[in-house]
Amino acid sequence: MTTPASAPDHESTAAPVEPHRVLVLNSGSSSVKYQLLDMRDRSRLASGLVERIGEETSRLVHTPLTGGEPRERTGRMADHDAALKAAAEELTADGLGLDSPELAAIGHRVVHGGLRFTAPTVITDEVLKEIERLVPVAPLHNPANITGIRTAQALRPDLPQVAVFDTAFHTTMPEAAARYAIDVETADAHRIRRYGFHGTSHAYVSRKTAELLGKAPEDVNVIVLHLGNGASASAVAGGRCVETSMGLTPLEGLVMGTRSGDIDPAVTFHLKRVAGMSADEIDVLLNKRSGLVGLCGDNDMREIRRRIDEGDEQAALAFDIYIHRLKKYIGAYAAVLGRVDAVAFTAGVGENSAPVREAAIAGLEEFGLAVDAGLNAVRSGEPRLISPEYARVAVAVVPTDEELEIADQTFALVAPDAVRGDN
Ligand SMILES: Nc1ncnc2c1ncn2[C@@H]1O[C@H](COP(=O)(O)OP(=O)(O)O)[C@@H](O)[C@H]1O
Numbered sequence: 001m002t003t004p005a006s007a008p009d010h011e012s013t014a015a016p017v018e019p020h021r022v023l024v025l026n027s028g029s030s031s032v033k034y035q036l037l038d039m040r041d042r043s044r045l046a047s048g049l050v051e052r053i054g055e056e057t058s059r060l061v062h063t064p065l066t067g068g069e070p071r072e073r074t075g076r077m078a079d080h081d082a083a084l085k086a087a088a089e090e091l092t093a094d095g096l097g098l099d100s101p102e103l104a105a106i107g108h109r110v111v112h113g114g115l116r117f118t119a120p121t122v123i124t125d126e127v128l129k130e131i132e133r134l135v136p137v138a139p140l141h142n143p144a145n146i147t148g149i150r151t152a153q154a155l156r157p158d159l160p161q162v163a164v165f166d167t168a169f170h171t172t173m174p175e176a177a178a179r180y181a182i183d184v185e186t187a188d189a190h191r192i193r194r195y196g197f198h199g200t201s202h203a204y205v206s207r208k209t210a211e212l213l214g215k216a217p218e219d220v221n222v223i224v225l226h227l228g229n230g231a232s233a234s235a236v237a238g239g240r241c242v243e244t245s246m247g248l249t250p251l252e253g254l255v256m257g258t259r260s261g262d263i264d265p266a267v268t269f270h271l272k273r274v275a276g277m278s279a280d281e282i283d284v285l286l287n288k289r290s291g292l293v294g295l296c297g298d299n300d301m302r303e304i305r306r307r308i309d310e311g312d313e314q315a316a317l318a319f320d321i322y323i324h325r326l327k328k329y330i331g332a333y334a335a336v337l338g339r340v341d342a343v344a345f346t347a348g349v350g351e352n353s354a355p356v357r358e359a360a361i362a363g364l365e366e367f368g369l370a371v372d373a374g375l376n377a378v379r380s381g382e383p384r385l386i387s388p389e390y391a392r393v394a395v396a397v398v399p400t401d402e403e404l405e406i407a408d409q410t411f412a413l414v415a416p417d418a419v420r421g422d423n
């Protein structure tokens with residue numbers, strides 16, 4: 001790539017360096033994860049997490065990856081703008097300030113890209129307006145993403161800001177999977193269809209799973225189970241998504257930390273007509289007061305397992321409902337794919353909870369699925385197999401890295417000719 005920075009400069013003695021760093025912002029409803037990467041070798045220079053934004057107990061944990069210990073800040077951070085400014089200060093303290101000429105771009109996770117955004121996109125005013133238009137279909141996520149973009153633009157107005165959409169990977173779903181069986185004219189008038197989310201993670205993990213099996217992505221069919229606070233399953237055939245569990249919004253599908261996942265849509269009419277709830281109240285009930293937290297008061301799988309170990313029946317039932325739904329999706333996606341080569345568990349619960357993996361696969365021997373108890377108990381940050389050798393289908397734990405995937409896609413867009421390190 002030829003830029004003014006690489007033009008001969010007779011006054012300076014050192015050779016000018018092409019901008020090669022990417023900052024990634026993954027803004028969630030109440031948290032921000034960030035990473036600064038050096039794209040020459042795809043190494044992480046620093047990473048961090050701000051949790052409980054808007055509460056008195058906000059907490060920032062910043063990890064410099066060049067040797068130092070993690071640093072913590074606590075105390076109220078009122079909004080995502082305050083959280084990002086605190087993160088920028090931590091980076092500056094490490095000598096990695098956002099004013100650096102080495103920064104090439106800022107990559108943003110944007111949850112809903114609607115029908116229009118099927119690939120990473122440089123953010124213009126017009127693109128930002130479209131992301132705003134999609135707020136009603138991602139009310140917990142797109143507003144946080146927009147604040148992240150605005151704050152980053154204010155800090156570095158000269159840099160390309162790139163949006164990488166959760167929905168993009170799912171745009172290959174066939175119409176049979178993407179359409180709801182409702183009146184076509186109404187659906188089309190309001191763009192009501194199944195978009196799917198967590199696509200960056202499903203893309204990354206399905207590719208990594210193929211790598212773990214020593215095969216090309218085109219040659220494998222994978223069921224990816226992204227089990228975080230939000231949770232979704234996808235069926236990926238030869239590297240292309242053919243079905244996923246989230247729909248118009250991230251509310252459909254699996255039982256999640258605070259979201260109900262699938263319910264009979266008539267439950268909402270019933271809540272309105274019989275329980276007298278407004279649309280907004282029902283929205284809050286299903287998005288924030290349902291799922292594991294609605295069933296047992298806790299949404300953290302560690303806490304639920306602790307309660308089960310102490311004999312708590314409410315926690316045990318919540319766990320059973322979570323696993324029952326997961327198992328239904330594994331069976332359904334096996335049917336959709338026809339041939340399954342691997343089932344991959346990922347995200348906070350999928351990577352860390354051996355009991356969830358064991359229970360989700362238990363009883364599926366007829367599908368060629370089994371988990372080896374010893375392998376399942378191993379704790380590691382590496383992709384690994386947990387199925388016994390005799391099993392026909394591989395079961396794997398494959399840590400996701402949405403930030404690395406966003407950095408790769410961002411850098412490929414802004415510096416298409418740059419030489420990048422390999423995996
Ligand atoms: N060691 C663990 N054992 C079981 N569950 C865990 C563990 N660590 C994290 N989790 C679960 O992972 C969830 C967070 O997952 P994550 O993928 O970070 O979610 P999100 O990106 O939606 O915030 C927590 O709510 C908790 O339930």
Ligand SMILES: CC(=O)OP(=O)(O)O
Pocket residue numbers: 028029111141166197198228229230231250
């Ligand atoms: C789309 C979605 O549910 O994201 P998250 O899991 O980060 O809440």
Ligand SMILES: [Mg+2]
Pocket residue numbers: 228229230
């Ligand atoms: Mg997540």
